[in-house]
Amino acid sequence: MVVEKSADFEVPEAQIAVHWREEEYIYPPSKFIAQANAGDPAIMKRFSESNYPECFKEYADLLTWDHYWHTTLDTSNPPFWKWFVGGRLNASYNCVDRHLAKNRNKAALIWVPEIETEATQVITYQELHRRVNEFAALLSDFAGLKAGDRVTFHLPMVPELPVAMLAAARLGIIHSEVFGGFSGNAAGERIADASSHVLVTIDSYYRNGQLLDHKAKADEAVLRAHDLGFDVEKVLVFQRHAGSYGSQTPMVAGRDFFVDEVIKPYRDQLVEPVSMPAESPLFLMYTSGSTGKPKGCQHSTGGYLSYVAGTSKFYQDIHPEDTYWCMADIGWITGHSYIVYGPLALGATSVMYEGVPTYPDAGRTWRIAERLGVNIFHTAPTTIRMLRKLGPDEPAKYDYHFKHMTTVGEPIEPDVWRWYYNVVGKGEAAIVDTWWQTENGGFLGSTLPGLQPMKPGSCGPGVLGVFPVVYDEDGKVVPAGSGRAGNICIRNPWPGIFQTIWGEPERFVKTYYEKYNRDPNSHDWRDWPYFAGDGAVQASDGYFRILGRVDDVINVAGHRLGTKELESACLTLPEVAEAAAVPVIDELRGRAVEMYIALKTGFTASAEMEEKVALAIETEIGRIARPKNVWIVADMPKTRSGKIMRRIIASISNFADVGDITTLANPEIVHDIRMHVQGEKVAKGDVPRELTNSELEEIKSFGAES
Ligand code: PRX
Numbered sequence: 001m002v003v004e005k006s007a008d009f010e011v012p013e014a015q016i017a018v019h020w021r022e023e024e025y026i027y028p029p030s031k032f033i034a035q036a037n038a039g040d041p042a043i044m045k046r047f048s049e050s051n052y053p054e055c056f057k058e059y060a061d062l063l064t065w066d067h068y069w070h071t072t073l074d075t076s077n078p079p080f081w082k083w084f085v086g087g088r089l090n091a092s093y094n095c096v097d098r099h100l101a102k103n104r105n106k107a108a109l110i111w112v113p114e115i116e117t118e119a120t121q122v123i124t125y126q127e128l129h130r131r132v133n134e135f136a137a138l139l140s141d142f143a144g145l146k147a148g149d150r151v152t153f154h155l156p157m158v159p160e161l162p163v164a165m166l167a168a169a170r171l172g173i174i175h176s177e178v179f180g181g182f183s184g185n186a187a188g189e190r191i192a193d194a195s196s197h198v199l200v201t202i203d204s205y206y207r208n209g210q211l212l213d214h215k216a217k218a219d220e221a222v223l224r225a226h227d228l229g230f231d232v233e234k235v236l237v238f239q240r241h242a243g244s245y246g247s248q249t250p251m252v253a254g255r256d257f258f259v260d261e262v263i264k265p266y267r268d269q270l271v272e273p274v275s276m277p278a279e280s281p282l283f284l285m286y287t288s289g290s291t292g293k294p295k296g297c298q299h300s301t302g303g304y305l306s307y308v309a310g311t312s313k314f315y316q317d318i319h320p321e322d323t324y325w326c327m328a329d330i331g332w333i334t335g336h337s338y339i340v341y342g343p344l345a346l347g348a349t350s351v352m353y354e355g356v357p358t359y360p361d362a363g364r365t366w367r368i369a370e371r372l373g374v375n376i377f378h379t380a381p382t383t384i385r386m387l388r389k390l391g392p393d394e395p396a397k398y399d400y401h402f403k404h405m406t407t408v409g410e411p412i413e414p415d416v417w418r419w420y421y422n423v424v425g426k427g428e429a430a431i432v433d434t435w436w437q438t439e440n441g442g443f444l445g446s447t448l449p450g451l452q453p454m455k456p457g458s459c460g461p462g463v464l465g466v467f468p469v470v471y472d473e474d475g476k477v478v479p480a481g482s483g484r485a486g487n488i489c490i491r492n493p494w495p496g497i498f499q500t501i502w503g504e505p506e507r508f509v510k511t512y513y514e515k516y517n518r519d520p521n522s523h524d525w526r527d528w529p530y531f532a533g534d535g536a537v538q539a540s541d542g543y544f545r546i547l548g549r550v551d552d553v554i555n556v557a558g559h560r561l562g563t564k565e566l567e568s569a570c571l572t573l574p575e576v577a578e579a580a581a582v583p584v585i586d587e588l589r590g591r592a593v594e595m596y597i598a599l600k601t602g603f604t605a606s607a608e609m610e611e612k613v614a615l616a617i618e619t620e621i622g623r624i625a626r627p628k629n630v631w632i633v634a635d636m637p638k639t640r641s642g643k644i645m646r647r648i649i650a651s652i653s654n655f656a657d658v659g660d661i662t663t664l665a666n667p668e669i670v671h672d673i674r675m676h677v678q679g680e681k682v683a684k685g686d687v688p689r690e691l692t693n694s695e696l697e698e699i700k701s702f703g704a705e706s
Pocket residue numbers: 287333334407408409410411412433434435436437438439459532533534546547548549555558559560
């Protein structure tokens with residue numbers, strides 16, 4: 001990826017100096033240190049660069065292999081790394097069967113429905129084994145799927161989701177879960193991209209006290225996939241309430257089947273786990289990038305599972321007796337790695353919650369923690385901000401005690417971090433701020449909780465066996481302690497790294513490796529740094545502070561939204577001539593999206609048109625992408641070559657200085673847009689707080705990457 005150094009943008013991200021107050025270290029409580037899985041500093045030595053890549057044997061040895069592997073890392077076809085080559089294993093066996101001998105009746109999953117009067121489901125390893133086997137039998141026999149086929153799930157936070165994932169994994173079927181909050185169209189596109197003939201969905205689920213009709217989305221998904229030239233053969237429909245159908249849409253004869261009915265012949269059937277090569281794909285997880293099309297990140301079986309097991313042990317500090325609760329959604333990578341695969345590979349008890357953390361009131365999260373005896377808690381800054389806003393004093397009212405807490409998904413402000421530490425953690429818990437991405441399988445940057453002090457707002461150094469570096473635009477190392485930002489990269493492959501973008505190997509190489517590759521013919525991993533797409537600064541102690549994306553991706557509440565995806569959604573409307581998405585700083589969600597729209601001649605701005613644009617985004621992507629504001633403007637500020645200057649409208653939305661506009665083709669439009677947008681915002685009381693230096697830099701350089 002090459003940065004366009006046009007006259008409009010002369011200061012590349014990598015050369016921006018970022019100033020902030022260095023935070024003090026906070027040391028983990030001694031009680032935590034005494035029991036930490038990684039309590040012995042010798043672990044740092046075992047995972048030092050001189051022991052790389054063999055150090056990862058320690059992670060792989062947490063698993064049960066059918067055939068042990070012979071080569072730790074095969075670099076013969078860079079950057080398509082292969083881990084634990086020659087090894088064979090089954091992910092479902094590792095997460096379920098192997099725990100039966102000792103922990104048959106231990107809770108594997110505890111599912112908490114959103115409606116508080118509904119019963120919590122405790123699913124033991126024995127029960128999970130039974131459910132996974134039955135669903136695997138159905139996938140194989142009724143749905144006709146076999147190893148290497150893809151199956152798409154469009155499921156919310158219900159226990160059927162991990163059951164379905166583990167059932168697919170049992171047969172070597174590659175699962176592709178689409179976040180339940182995504183629209184039917186978004187699911188349809190992912191179905192077509194992965195060529196999944198089978199879609200697994202549910203009739204309905206609860207969100208904020210409402211039973212949402214989810215099956216309707218399956219019909220849209222099938223239609224969209226069909227429009228893209230791909231036909232879904234079977235839709236398997238779970239039911240949120242056994243025996244009743246919670247959707248308004250009819251079941252389509254010959255295509256739609258209630259799981260409860262078609263699973264009957266498979267009751268109590270056992271399905272042998274298929275022994276899969278370590279490098280066979282386990283699942284796809286789609287994420288947004290700089291172009292319109294979502295990327296299907298393909299994760300491996302052996303490398304991925306080893307990595308999530310190892311990081312769950314040492315960074316989540318999961319012990320067999322812990323009750324672990326990650327509040328992420330399994331529809332995102334965090335849920336795959338740190339609700340399902342990591343904790344279950346370790347035989348832990350993993351809690352799942354169906355709904356909104358503050359439903360029906362701001363104490364809900366802490367009531368669940370108290371009632372279930374949760375002692376490890378994992379969530380995102382956006383949720384922490386929301387919990388603080390709605391119930392700053394709630395945690396103190398409940399008798400729970402966390403030994404460990406995680407934050408993930410976006411930068412956390414030191415002030416929010418301190419509330420998390422003091423109020424949620426009651427000063428008793430070690431916190432890890434884990435930096436990583438859908439592409440990475442597991443953590444990349446974090447403190448090792450028993451051995452390294454915490455620093456609010458910084459994720460910490462690279463994790464065990466992962467060696468990050470900050471490069472400037474020319475590939476020169478930006479030294480630690482220089483105060484300068486650059487592009488954070490990882491110098492070496494690690495077992496959790498995704499294998500490719502499904503069906504797009506060239507895009508994979510171009511997006512993640514081309515920028516800093518030293519020699520395309522080299523088979524030495526040292527010549528292939530991984531480009532993460534985040535700006536970062538490294539302090540003199542080696543800790544990284546992540547600043548955010550350097551590409552056209554907006555991180556809303558920890559979820560990546562591509563500007564191109566948002567813009568193409570708007571362009572589905574016949575009235576829209578041009579669309580531009582920009583981020584605005586948002587107190588709760590970190591960033592929110594604002595859309596700027598220019599209409600075709602003959603159409604006029606109206607509140608209805610604004611709503612139509614917002615709805616188009618909900619229909620194409622999902623409610624999470626709904627813009628905070630839609631601004632219909634007479635024209636976009638453009639360069640003389642016709643490029644929309646997103647950084648200028650982003651500055652207007654955020655009340656930042658628009659900078660030099662004299663080189664624009666239409667500088668006069670900037671004044672008009674500012675009057676319109678800022679005038680309305682002031683009237684609504686929607687004026688942001690003063691931005692920090694790094695936020696200002698982010699806004700001022702937005703859209704700079706081509
Ligand atoms: O910008 C970084 C931000 O989230 C992006 C990855 O998003 P996604 O693939 O959806 O995965 C989120 C959960 C793994 C990154 O490129 N990000 C993630 N974690 C952090 C973060 N930014 C700052 N601090 C973090 N701890």
